[in-house]
Amino acid sequence: MSLTDPIGDMLTRIRNAQMRRKNSVTTPASNIRGRVLDVLQSEGFIRGYSEVKFENGAAEYEIELKYSENDPVIREIQRVSRPGRRVYASVRNIPSVANGxxxxxxxxxxxxxxxxxxxxxxxxGEVLCRVF
Known part of the structure; x- marks a missing residue:
């Protein structure tokens, strides 16, 4: 299967898993997905993630979702820059989400x-997504 927007796919998997109250979700591994997951983990939106390698050389990330009192920590996760419409911001115009x-x-x-x-x-740089 060919994916044109791998980050959008990962964000949708996270959103769908949280709606179903799943503890974890998997997504194919790539460098950019790993860096986005690093930011989500450092900001406290997910518990963590681990890389699972298969015998055929493919790899997946298993993302541990985080909940607070049975509500997802991520209330909204939205893709901003898409393959069809790239969104860039200078340092003075970086958008603030929910007043910080x-x-x-x-x-x-x-x-x-x-x-x-x-x-x-x-x-x-390019605004990939916003999380609230």
Missing amino acids: LGVSILSTPKGVMADHEARAANVG
């Missing part, structure tokens, strides 16, 4: 990072 309670995840020349890290590093 949420996070915008950016792909910058210094790597994938949260919006507050990008402001501190004084870099802009």
Whole structure:
């Protein structure tokens, strides 16, 4: 199966698993997905993730979802920049999510990072998604 938007696919898998109150969800492994998961883990939106390798060389990430009092920690996860419409932000125009309670995840020349890290590093980039 050919995927044109692997990040969007991963975010949809997370969203669907949380609606069904699953403890974990799997997604195919890639470098960009791993960096986005690193940001989600460091910001406290997921418990963690691990890489599972198969005999044929393929790999998957198993993502452990996080709940607080039976409610998902991630209330909203939304793809911003899509393959058909790329969205870029300079350091002065990085969007704030829910007055700082949420996070915008950016792909910058210094790597994938949260919006507050990008402001501190004084870099802009492509806005991949926003999490609240």
